[in-house]
Amino acid sequence: MEEELINQVKQLIIDSLRIEGMNPDDIETDAPLFGEGLGLDSIDALQLVVAMEKDFGVIVPDAATGTVVFQSVRSIARYIAENRK
Amino acid sequence: MNCFMFPGQPLSHSGTLPDDADFCQIAQDTRERAGLNLNDFTWTGTPSTGSVALQVYGVAMSLYRKRLLVREEIRPRLIAEHSMGIYPALAASGALPEGDALELTARIGRCMSVMSETGSYALGCIVGLPGEIVISIAENNGVFMANHNTSRHFLLSGERRSIESLEAEALARGAFSVKLFPCDAPLHTPMMEAIGDKLQEIITDYRYGEPAVPLMNHIDQSFLTAADVPDFLLRELLLPVYWEKSYLALRKAGVTRYHEVGVGDALKKYNRWIESEAARSL
Structure with missing residues (x-):
């Protein structure tokens, strides 16, 4: 997977969630996004869904897909790579 | 300010x-x-x-x-x-x-x-659906809108079995997330x-x-x-x-x-x- 897309996803997380004082390098590519990882929750996840659609034209259609997609930065990037138009 | x-x-x-x-x-x-x-x-x-x-x-x-x-x-x-x-x-x-x-x-x-002591209650947090659909789900299941937090973030409140029963409907109608929390009383x-x-x-x-x-x-x-x-x-x-x-x-x-x-x-x-x-x- 392209490193550039991984970095774009990290920047998307920082921008859409308005995380202050964090750089893309601070986010581990394979760390869990929820719970002990970045500590995101369902409010954040929905914000990411909207941002992904706006920036990449990729839709997360349902909760089950979201559970798979939002495991880590890498899983988001993989989903974008497979589904963007 | x-x-x-x-x-x-x-x-x-x-x-x-x-x-x-x-x-x-x-x-x-x-x-x-x-x-x-x-x-x-x-x-x-x-x-x-x-x-x-x-x-x-x-x-x-x-x-x-x-x-x-x-x-x-x-x-x-x-x-x-x-x-x-x-x-x-x-x-x-x-x-x-x-x-x-x-x-x-x-x-x-x-x-x-x-x-x-005499009832069992819960809250249902629904993320991702518009308000009119959440209201319809609440009415279908006999529970109430407790929090209108944003256009896509809602909390329903009522009897626990009713809250539990709405989870499947909310997901089927496109909710991004549905979470249930037991509580003492049907707050709000x-x-x-x-x-x-x-x-x-x-x-x-x-x-x-x-x-x-x-x-x-x-x-x-x-x-x-x-x-x-x-x-x-x-x-x-x-x-x-x-x-x-x-x-x-x-x-x-x-x-x-x-x-x-x-x-x-x-x-x-x-x-x-x-x-x-x-x-x-x-």
Whole structure:
């Protein structure tokens, strides 16, 4: 997977969630996004869904897909790579 | 313009607590006035439920964080509140002493917990569906809208089996997330009228001063006066929270900085959603 897309996803997380004082390098590519990882929750996840659609034209259609997609930065990037138009 | 926003009851408590003088004072007040030992989450007197403990903990942490902000010379020009955040909000506005806010929270919580002896209740957090669909799901399942937080974040409240039964419908209709939380009472619904008289007795035991800082209520976004407070404290337990309306009213009033004074950052996240949605519609 392209490193550039991984970095774009990290920047998307920082921008859409308005995380202050964090750089893309601070986010581990394979760390869990929820719970002990970045500590995101369902409010954040929905914000990411909207941002992904706006920036990449990729839709997360349902909760089950979201559970798979939002495991880590890498899983988001993989989903974008497979589904963007 | 600074606004202090006081969130409602947290869903869990942190194992790590502060150990400074301000927290020690708040913890002592919490033990003496609410009967809860914050350090080990045990009751010093008659035990109550985990929900009541979380309600008291949430208020204690709000009072503590308010003290920290004031120590940093950060003071509010406006105060807003969400659900049970009204109790520390009253204290922060100068309308109620901190100790009374803690005691009132515990007494209201204990009164509500009696409902769990004869019924089983839950909250259902639905993320991702528009309001009209969530209302339809609530009506289909005999539960009530308890929180209208943003255009896509809602909390339903009612009997536990009804809340459990709506999960499948919400997911089938496209909800991004549905989470259920057991609770002692159907907070923010007309079902709370069953204990209305007892709640009223508790509320009228306290004297409420005029807020020194304007305090916006979450029902109709007006500013509470001392005379309004007792009636509001009862009504707010029976009616939904309208956070999106509160945020828009705060913004219209000129607020430029929002400080979430309590556990977590859910209100900031709701604000972020409302802001981003407004930007998308431009």
